[in-house]
Structure formats: C-alpha cells, structure tokens
Amino acid sequence: xxxxxxxxxGLVQPGGSLRLSCAGSGRSSRAVVVAWFRQAPGKEREFVxxxxxxxxxxxxxxxxxxxxxxxSRDNARDTVDLQMGSLKPEDTAVYYCAVRNGVxxxxxxxxxxxxxxGTQVTVSS
Numbered sequence: 001x002x003x004x005x006x007x008x009x010g011l012v013q014p015g016g017s018l019r020l021s022c023a024g025s026g027r028s029s030r031a032v033v034v035a036w037f038r039q040a041p042g043k044e045r046e047f048v049x050x051x052x053x054x055x056x057x058x059x060x061x062x063x064x065x066x067x068x069x070x071x072s073r074d075n076a077r078d079t080v081d082l083q084m085g086s087l088k089p090e091d092t093a094v095y096y097c098a099v100r101n102g103v104x105x106x107x108x109x110x111x112x113x114x115x116x117x118g119t120q121v122t123v124s125s
Contacts, residue, residue: 002114004097009119012087018121020082022097030054031103034080035112036071038093038121045096047107051080060105064090087123094118 008020025034031054039045049061049071059071070083080097098112106112 002099004099004114004116006095006097006116006119009095009121011122011124013125014088014123016087016123017083017085018087020084020095020097020119020121021077021079022081022116023077023079025078025080025097025099030101033100033102033105033112034071034073035098035100035106036080036082036095037098037109037112038091038095039118040090040093043093045109047109048095049082050105050107052103052105054103058103058105060107062107084121087121089123092121092123094120 003024005023012018033052035050036048037045038048047062048065051059051071068086073080096118098115100112
C-alpha cells in the first residue's frame with residue numbers, strides 16, 4: 001500500500017507563498033487521484049485541490065484555492081506538489097494529501113483511502 005508524507009509547511013506572512021509536497025504519490029502508472037485537504041482547529045476537513053492522471057491529467061480546485069494555488073505532479077521526484085500563493089490568515093490549517101484509485105476528482109474526504117500525517121501551515125504576521 002502506498003505511503004504518503006507531506007512536507008513544506010511552515011510559518012509565512014500574509015501575501016507570501018509556500019510549496020507543499022506529497023511524497024510517495026507521483027509515480028504511479030495506475031489511474032489515481034491525489035488530493036490536498038486542510039483542517040483548521042475546530043473545523044471539518046475541507047477539499048483544496050486534486051489532480052488525476054490516467055491518459056490525461058485533470059485538476060480541480062476549491063473556490064478558495066482557485067487562482068491562488070496550483071497542484072502539479074512531479075514524476076521524477078515522485079511527488080504531488082501544491083504551490084500556494086497570496087496566502088491569507090484563513091489558509092492556516094494542517095494540510096493533508098490523500099490518494100484514491102480512479103480518475104474522478106472527488107472532493108469528499110471519505111472518498112480517499114490513504115492519507116499522510118499532515119503538515120502545518122500558519123499564515124500570520
């Protein structure tokens with residue numbers, strides 16, 4: 001079973017950028033979906049972005065992430081990365097990557113079977 005490990009979190013000022021990586025997810029030759037979710041204290045886990053490949057590559061973003069975040073796959077590094085820009089304090093959360101088989105870009109956490117341990121992102125001045 002695939003194991004995922006997130007990295008790249010940290011403290012950043014509002015308006016800054018961070019690049020998160022999800023290792024163990026980028027080199028699959030099967031049709032899979034890798035997604036990023038986040039969970040802030042006291043809130044439910046929410047969808048951020050997803051990418052699928054299996055013939056063609058497709059992406060999907062939450063309304064809060066579109067135009068600010070970019071999800072991509074790095075086959076050589078075996079990672080799926082989330083480039084985050086124009087960060088806001090409300091982006092503060094633990095960010096998780098997760099994987100599921102298939103090509104449907106599901107936004108519900110229950111659709112994903114394997115999860116990483118998460119990486120903390122804090123946006124604060």
